[in-house]
Each structure stands twice: as structure tokens, then as C-alpha cells.
Amino acid sequence: MRPDTETQVAEAIRDATGPLSITGGGTRLWPDEGQGARLDMTGLSGITLYEPEALTLVVRAGTPLAEVNQTLAAEGQMLGFEPSALEGSTIGGVAAANASGPRRVLSGAARDALIGVRFVDGQGQVVRNGGRVMKNVTGYDLVKLMAGSRGTLGALTELSFRTTPLPQACTTLQLADLDPAMAVPALSEALGGPFDVSAAAWHPAHGTLIRLEGLAASVASRAAALSDRLGGFGTVTQMQGNPWPQLEPAAAGGDLWRIICRPSEAAALLSRLPVPLSLDWGGALIHVCLPQGSLPDLPRFSGHARRIRGDGPAILPAPHPVAARIERDLRARFDPRGIFQGTH
């Protein structure tokens, strides 16, 4: 099914007799997702409203992310968050996965820039929440609930985002020689100072990476001050080129795991894991490849680890029973027939 309008999406959902997989670009499926009949959202495409001076974009969910980025760039702007870069993603898929890239440490996640949604729930009912203004506490914030709900509560049809000016200048500082566990204190040092760090990561090919963006003179002065501050961690150089798209882990042999932790917990976790594919968000996000079907043996920590590609769904530790009960309850209320495929 490839509906072209919200009304058709609602009809398709009302008429569904078995499981449906709401799909955008299909670039971020987790194990066991995408098993139902495909409800292809790419027919709902195009920008509904764009007001650069109000920093507001309203866009249909099936619009390619690339088209969104292009439209904004033509006006000197970008999305108010940095989507994690994948070829072929739709904006709706990015929102449904809360897919947030390196700039999260400064500007927040997709859910922070998402200010309004329209969606069709499991009974084919159209629901609006939020709007097109960035400060809005009118009623419950279902926008956040929908962001990252991975098509388990409803089919997103239209989204409003906060936009932000494209930075005039950008530079990446590099500390080539730190291992991942040693990189985290350096990243914390950078993120803990007045430098407006817009990305802080570690990558096996590049080492420790810190990005600064903004007005040209400001970037230069912050780069100098930050290099000075990080002197104790090794030689700081300004990197040529743009390593940031490589933070999104590529397919590799085995299962791909995504671990969210406090940066202060990263070293203990890393000591139990093979060399990671990347660290991002100052050490709060670890991507690592593990042998197929295996589970990592991790010490107690405050976040969670999830297998996002490979051999079946897995999450550690098991979700809190009360939170799990509420989630089940919410799914049952938004999708009483249980037709939206999801894995949790």
C-alpha cells in the first residue's frame, strides 16, 4: 500500500486485517521490525510550510530527508537537530526513530526539534498534537511520545520542526592518539567548558574528534582556547575534511549493538567490549559489533544496550516492570487491534 494522502492512510489502517509495517525509507529497521504488510509512507511527500524567519518547517512524513536538507540549505538553514545520516531516509522515519546525530550534545535530539505532529492511530483516527511554535505547553506532549515510537502507536503523516541557521564556519579538532576509554575524559573536559562544542566523538580511523561551529571569528577563538584546555590529553590538531558522517556505523560482520550510558560509565563498559565502531555524544553513545547471537557481559550501569542489527531483538537490562506495563497499556490504547508491528 502506498497512500498519497492522510485520508488514504486512515482508510488503509481502518481496512487492515493483519499486521502493518509503517515504512519510510526503511533505513533503520531493528531486528524483527518490518514483518507486516508494508504501509509505504513515501507517497505523502512535500513541504507544507516553511517560514525561515520563524525558524519553522512543516513537512509531510514521507518527504526524503535529502529534500528537506536541500530546501533548508537554500535559505541558509538546517533542521534544529542533526539527523544521523543515512542514504534514503524519510523525515518521518527520522522522527519515528528519534534518529539523532552528533549535534545532540549541543542542540538536542530529533524529539527536541520536533514541535508538532499529525498521525493516524490504530483505529484510523487522525490526531494532532503540538503545533508550529517552539514554546507550547497546551495539553499533553504527544509529540515526544510519537518521536521514537517506531510506528507502534500510529502512522506519522505530517511533522513540524524547529529550524536553525546553518553555521557560517565549522572546524574539527582532533586528538589522534587516545584510546576510546581515554577519549571520554577529554570529551567531557571539552563539553564541560564554555566552548559550545557541537559534536564530541571517537572513531577508530580518526581518534578523538571535537567539532566547533558558528560565526567565523568565534569558531577561531574557541578552537584556540579549547586546544589550550585539552593540551594535557595530547597534541590537538585542526582536521581537514568532514569525518562526521562516518559516525553512523556501517554494516559489519556480526550483530550491531547500541549502548547508551553516562560518559562516566563508558570506561567500565568499554573494558568488557571489543574496540567499538564509534563513540558519540561525548561517550554517552557506543556502537559496537559483537559475535552473532551473543549478549555482552556488562557491569551494572544507568543506561541500556540494544541489538539494533542482526540476530533477533535484545535489550539489556530488561525494562523496568512498571514502565513496561505503562508502555504496553499505551500501545493497547493507541492500537487496540495490535496491527502496528514493533519490537520492544
Add this chain to the structure above:
Amino acid sequence: MMQMPQPDASVLAHRDAIVARLRDALPDAVIDDPAETRAYECDALSAYRCTPLAVVLPQTTRQVSRLLALCHDMQVPVVPRGAGTSLAGGSMPTADSVVIGLSRMTQVLEVSPQDRLIRVQAGRTNLSVSTAVEGLGFFYAPDPSSQLACAIGGNIAMNSGGAHCLKYGVTTNNLLGVTMVLMDGSVVELGGPMGESGGLDLLGVICGSEGQMGIVTEATLRILPRPAGARPVLIGFDSSESAGACVAAIIRAGVIPVAIEFMDRPCIRATEEHAKAGYPDCEALLIVEVEGTAPEIDEQLSLIRDIAQGFDPVEFRESRSEDEARRIWLGRKSAFGAMGQLGDYICLDGTIPVTALPKVLAGIGDLSQQYGMTVANVFHAGDGNMHPLIIYDANTPGDLDKAEAIGADIMRLCVQVGGCLTGEHGVGIEKRDLMGVQFDPPDLEAQMRVKDAFDPHWLLNAAKVFPLGVSAPRRERRLNSKAPDAA
């Protein structure tokens, strides 16, 4: 006038037994002497008052859990209360309710500069969170104007904002996790590192749920490194339209100041009389603040100066010292106090698309003439969050009704141009019955389903947020199914 539902007669009838059970559970924490419970009869929306059945002031999550389990068992409604600074009636009690107040829960539980977070008990005041991390070079960004008094738990309930949201976002963007007690007494941790749990974003949906889903007892908050410096400029204009257009032009040019504040002539005149900040006597003024090191500030301010020149400012005042910066902010910060000198007031807070600013200001001017009421405007212009202040006299019969009527018209205007009823104060009882202006029935139904999952009996702060007629079937289900001797 706002209506409240009839109190539950069976709860009122069992008042003494209910108080006895509460006191049995927490001997030193229960207040039921009417002379003392009266202190809790209202919040900052002081036109509406109701003394609760009892007030309990617990000190720990475990105590809150015990209290809620008890109230759940007795089917007694509960109204959570932070510091009672809500402008929307969010913590106004009902006669059949037990108020659970957070005022004794003020501890700092953990500070981690490496993780850039602080964990506090939810009764701690907003400003004292920043104070606790000041020495480490950090601050907590959301800064509602009540920050000296308001509690973090209340901030989370209302998703509070402040003057610096344009750069730092509101509470939901700075909240990483909570410990919350549900109405049945069960305790749940929501959120996690980066605010992420492994599943649905329940943290995102409880933030701003106005105390209707649970009582937050502990919160983990993101703290940010303090900027090297900040400097405001004051720009005066001979028309509100020029000021509004200047805001749009600054944003369009790619500069995002930390704050852009707007004041109109009635507001400027009132604050001048009160605070004597030396503001120019003009139609509208902007206070624009930028942050960074001295060269960064200079770079941004020179851009802003160039842009402002295009709108024929009657004044462009820079601050060259701490004292001059303080004087620029002085009038803005005393604006609400100054308005209080003019009379009683209702403060609205609808948000509009920045592009609709001239139209909405003109519309408010027309309504003000039509109703013969003074409306002064002081607001966060960068994010479109208006604060029209409607001046009235509480002692003149009918004046409050008239003020509420023009307020409702202004809120309708905000929604009509693509905005919303409330940007940071919340719905509470104040805007409850206008929710139908912004939402269709299925939109409200979807929201109420979420409350059903957290509080199936609708015992928590139930007569708020949703129009009474809309929530009635859910609220009354409990009463209808209740055994006569339930308490």
C-alpha cells in the same frame, strides 16, 4: 468564572477517617487544621481558591509512595503541589482532595560534572539548582521568572520555560530522568542517560502533564557550562511593527541571541514609573542579549546593530559595564511588579509564529479598545511567547469576568494565527475550557488515553487541563462505581 466539579460527597463524609489513616502513616507530615490548610487554598492564580481536605508534606519517595497507595486505596483525589507558583491554577486544590506538597524535599542527591548532570529532590527551587553547581562553572538553563520560589517538580509538571529558551530550550529539553510515584503507589524511573530509556519516551510525555500522571519526587537535570559572558542591548522603536520586523530580521540573518524581550508603551511607562530604569519613552523596545567571549559578543552585536539600523530605531543602547547591563534588564525584570501597581492583572502566555507578531499586536490593541481594558505587552519575542497583561480591578463587580473574556479572545487570536493557548504557564483550570479552540475531540481523546494508562481512576489533579464536559465521563466513572463505604 471557572467552575469546579462538585466534591465527592463520600470523601467529605469520611474526612476524619481519611485524615486518621494519613496521620497513622506519616504522623508528623499531615496538616488538617483549616486555619493551616488555608495557606494551600490557591496558587499564583489567586482569583480562585478552595481549601483542601488535608495537606501532607512528605520527605522521601517512599513516603510519597505510601501516601499515594493509601489515597488510592481510599479512592481520595490528590492534588500535587510544588511551590504553588502556578499562574494557571495547576495546584489549586478541590475540597475533596489531599494536597501532597514537595516543600520538604529539597536535597541535592548527586552532582556529576563529567556527565553534566545534577540529581535533586523535586521540591528544590529552580534557582537553587543553578546555585548548587555554580562553583563548578555550570548552570541549569530553564529560568522561569518565578525561579527564586518555584520548585523543579512544578517546572516538570508544567514544562516551564523562561527568558532564555530560544537558545537553551524549555524544561523538557533539559530533563534527563525522573523518579515518579504513580497514583497506586508504584515507583518508576523514567528517562536515562541523554534522557533516553530503551522504549517509548515516557519522560517526554509526563513532562508538562500538569501533575495528572504521577508525582515526580526526584529529577536528573542537564547542567550546562556557564558562558564566558553575556551582554544585552536595548533598541527602541516608534512602532510595534518595526520592533516585530526587527526580531524576524535578526533571526533570518542567522543570529540566535539567548534572549529577545519585547515591551510595548503601556508596559514601558508603567515600569519607568516603578523602577526608573531610564528606558526611552517609545512605542516598543527590544532587549536583545547575546553570549560568549568578548570578541564573540562584539561580532554578534555588530551584526544586530547593522540589522536594527534598517528599522529606524529611536534608540540603540549598548552596555559597556556590568552596571549598564543591569540597568537594561532592570525594567524588564520589574515589569510584572510594576504592572501590579496599575491594578490586579491576568497574565496570558499564548505563543504565536514570530511572523504573526504585528498582526497579533494590532489585534490585541483593537480588543483592548473594544473592551475598554488596558492590556500591556511584555514577552519573549524570539520564540513568539506573548505575555499580554490584562489590568482589572478585583473590587469592581464584573471586572474579572470582563478581563477573562478579553483574555479568551486574545487566546483565540493566538490559535487563529497558528499559535497556541499557552507557551509556558500551562492549562490548569485557567485555560481548560478553551482547549476546544485548539484541539478537536479526537486530539483530546488521544491525550486522555495517556492519563488512563498512568491514572486509570482519574484521581490525580483530575479537574484540570481538559474541559470539564470532556473529562466528565472518565471522572464520573469512579464516582458511579464507588461502593458507598469506600473510605
